[in-house]
Amino acid sequence: MDDSPRAPDADAPEPNPTGTLPEVVNIVEDGDIILDVIFENSKDTIRSARATQSRLASRELQPAPKRKARLAFRVNLKVLKSQSKYFEKLLTDGRFKEAKDITGAFAALSLKNVKPEAADVKDLPWIEIRDDDQATHYAHREGAFADLMRILHEKEVTTKQAALSFVTTLAVLADRFDCTVPVSKYVINTLKPKWPATNRNLIRDEVPVMSRNNEDVLRQKILVSWLLSHPTRFQAVTKEIIMNGSCKWGSFAEDDEASDATWWYLQDGLEQELQYRRQCILNTIASVQRHFLTLYTSRARQCKLGYDSSAACDSYQLGEMFKFLANKNLMFLVDFSPGSLDSIADTSLLQIDSLLSTLRQCPSYQIDKNHTNCGLRTRILPILDFIHSLLSANFIPINRNAWKNHRSVAAWMPSDAENKKEKPFRFTRSIAGDQRLRFENGLGTEGLAKHVFTATSWDWTAEDQAQDGLSSTTPRWSLR
Structure with a gap:
């Protein structure tokens, strides 16, 4: 489709052709x-x-x-x-x-x-x-x-x-x-057209994912609400694709010439920004399980049973944690053989709500009846509650007016100068206990959501480590 007027010397047929005129x-x-x-x-x-x-x-x-x-x-x-x-x-x-x-x-x-x-x-x-x-x-x-x-x-x-x-x-x-x-x-x-629903379908291993046809519809809704200035609907559908993913965003996605319609690569920087926001959220959630795997593989004792604290308890919890994450396809075994990469699943359509729900299923493992609250479940649930509350913030989807008029401020994607900055996040009890996080779109959560999801590192047990005599280099963050 030609989007610009032709130049004066453009080679084109006569505007009023001879012969039979069209209807x-x-x-x-x-x-x-x-x-x-x-x-x-x-x-x-x-x-x-x-x-x-x-x-x-x-x-x-x-x-x-x-x-x-x-x-x-x-x-x-x-x-x-x-x-x-x-x-x-x-x-x-x-x-x-x-x-x-x-x-x-x-x-x-x-x-x-x-x-x-x-x-x-x-x-x-x-x-x-x-x-x-x-x-x-x-x-x-x-x-x-x-x-x-x-x-x-x-x-x-x-x-x-x-x-x-x-x-x-x-x-x-x-x-x-x-x-x-x-x-x-x-x-x-x-x-006042009717907007068809784009519900997720159960099409693979009973996991709700966005089908290609539904994504085609969703992308059209994003494009229409962007071009025709419908900010409320634009905010809703951009959050939907961030939470559901896109078959075009996978690490193993193949080029598909049949998907060259304009909504399959959204204009005005929207495609890159939406993909980046989803990647930021997934990186943040993945950092939680990486953080605890790192803790339980370190020499720092995680068992909190006082005089009876046990290295065997830590080893047991590490094994159960690893087994749980692997069985739920939240972690994959990869070695130095090239073929091992085939074991990594494509997470381009991984649904973020389902991901959090799966992590919540982590059982409360005990090596024996005396070792209570030594495992992952007790420590991870407050973090998952915190992340879930941030996902309700209005800052997760793209605000149309802000993107149109103040893109540099609204964007999550960093500039070249910002890309070099370290932006650590430190999770503390004061943040976890803030009452404003209990309400959707609570005051102050938008700024916190961007800070957390665009951080370069996450310390999810900063205060625990400080009590154990380990220093944390991440700064404090307060909603106040």
Whole structure:
């Protein structure tokens, strides 16, 4: 899809071709220019559209998709200039051929003493536009384009069922022609499309993960809410993809040419930021189990039974901890053989809520009846409660207005200068006991959430180590 006006010397067909003229759709009866639009579809898009029509038995609702469709639209030049910066530049800047054609055609009509709004279609200036399916993979864009023109002319759209694929195409076209403001108002206030749910499906080993089709829908919702300025919905769907993951974000993900629709790589830095935020959260949660594995493999005694504290208890707890994490696929055995990497599961679709729930299942192991509270469960549950409370903060998803206007402040991704800074986090009892963490979106939790999830290191037992005579280099953090 070509997103910019053509240069004056662009090699293009004549805007008003000779021979049979295409069907003309009168957006307004007294329009003074003709947009001659050629819609091109790839074989994959046509095949997908036919399959969808066959599955939904909706052949009567839409015509069969074509490899190439050509339609002309009679529109008002003044309206286009006022509603679209793209058309304002293309149709009025004398450096472009389209603007010169309009000036010449109007001059010819003036010599005949004919007003453009009353002129015959063939005598009006014809402006050619080419549109391909690369960005949308939608085979019936002529209907979306016609409704786009109707919205700009304050007319009612003719599409009866505003499916998400149609709304997405409408949003992409509005973005291309730089007229998202009027389209956004119409979609939100008048069209009010239904947003399909993107619930996780049980498709692998009874683990809830996001299917590819559901992710396709979710990504379209993100794109539409971004382009058409729907901040509340944008915040909800960006959190959804952060918590559920994406098949495009895996370490072992393969390039898929079928996923080249514009929502499969979100624009304006959104793709990188969303992936980075998810990675930060996963790194933070993974640091908890790494922290305790490091403690129980160190020489520092973890058993707290006083005079009867036992190295055997520590070894027992380490073994049980390792067995639990391995059985729950939260840790994988890898050695120096290249083939051992195959044992690592792709965690790109690992659901964060399920991950926390799995960690909570850690049993309270005891080497004997005297050794209570020596294991992982007692020590990890307050940490998991703390992380869970941070995940409810409004700072986890992307705030649309902040990302649009203050991106450097809103971003989690560090700048080159920030990337070199050490940002340790120290978990203390004062933080764990703060009452504000009991409430969703508690005051002060947003700043803490960013600090914790973007830290470079985590000390989850800082006070315990200090009591044992081990110093901690991580600074204190207070919500107050």
